[in-house]
Amino acid sequence: MQEEWIENASKKLRSKNYEVEGAVEDLLQTICSYQLDPTVHPIPMEDIIRLSKYYNWSMYQALLHATKFSLNQMKERICGRSSGSKKDGGLKPFFEVEVFLDGDVTCLKPSLTDVQRSINQAASAVLKSTKKVQNWN
Numbered sequence: 001m002q003e004e005w006i007e008n009a010s011k012k013l014r015s016k017n018y019e020v021e022g023a024v025e026d027l028l029q030t031i032c033s034y035q036l037d038p039t040v041h042p043i044p045m046e047d048i049i050r051l052s053k054y055y056n057w058s059m060y061q062a063l064l065h066a067t068k069f070s071l072n073q074m075k076e077r078i079c080g081r082s083s084g085s086k087k088d089g090g091l092k093p094f095f096e097v098e099v100f101l102d103g104d105v106t107c108l109k110p111s112l113t114d115v116q117r118s119i120n121q122a123a124s125a126v127l128k129s130t131k132k133v134q135n136w137n
Contacts, residue, residue, distance in 0.1 A: 002121060002125055005125060006125050006128045006129050009125075009129035010128070010129045010130070010131070010132050010133070013063070013129060013130060013132075013133050014132055014133055014134075017059060017063075017133050017134070020055070020059055021056075021059075021136045024051075024052060024055045024056075024136075025052075028048055028051065028052060031043065031048070032048065052136065052137075056135060056136045059136075060135070063130055063133060067126060067127065067130055070126045071123060071126060074094070074119075074122060074123065074126070077092075077093075077094040078094050078119060095110075095115060095118065097109070097110065097115065
């Protein structure tokens with residue numbers, strides 16, 4: 001199930017990346033094919049390349065920001081921190097743990113090891129979903 005989620009998220013990210021890349025290529029083609037007045041100098045190729053690199057960098061920054069935001073949101077939910085605003089309506093638990101007392105023995109279900117494993121898998125899934133998004137060209 002986790003692998004399926006990762007693959008679906010990865011496909012969506014790659015698809016959006018291709019869409020933005022295609023839109024930037026269309027923009028550059030429109031700019032290059034526009035008939036300028038003969039007195040206006042043509043746009044230098046290095047400016048065209050620089051514009052493409054700028055949008056590629058912006059896409060990378062957006063992906064980086066989204067990944068950091070997702071991991072920070074997960075951290076806030078796990079640690080139980082609230083932003084303090086009333087609009088969040090209080091944090092919903094990220095997971096539930098039952099505590100059993102049997103004399104002097106305390107038992108958690110799921111165990112702390114299982115909880116940690118789940119947290120690690122969730123963080124890993126967020127990171128793996130971005131792994132196959134490639135730079136343009």
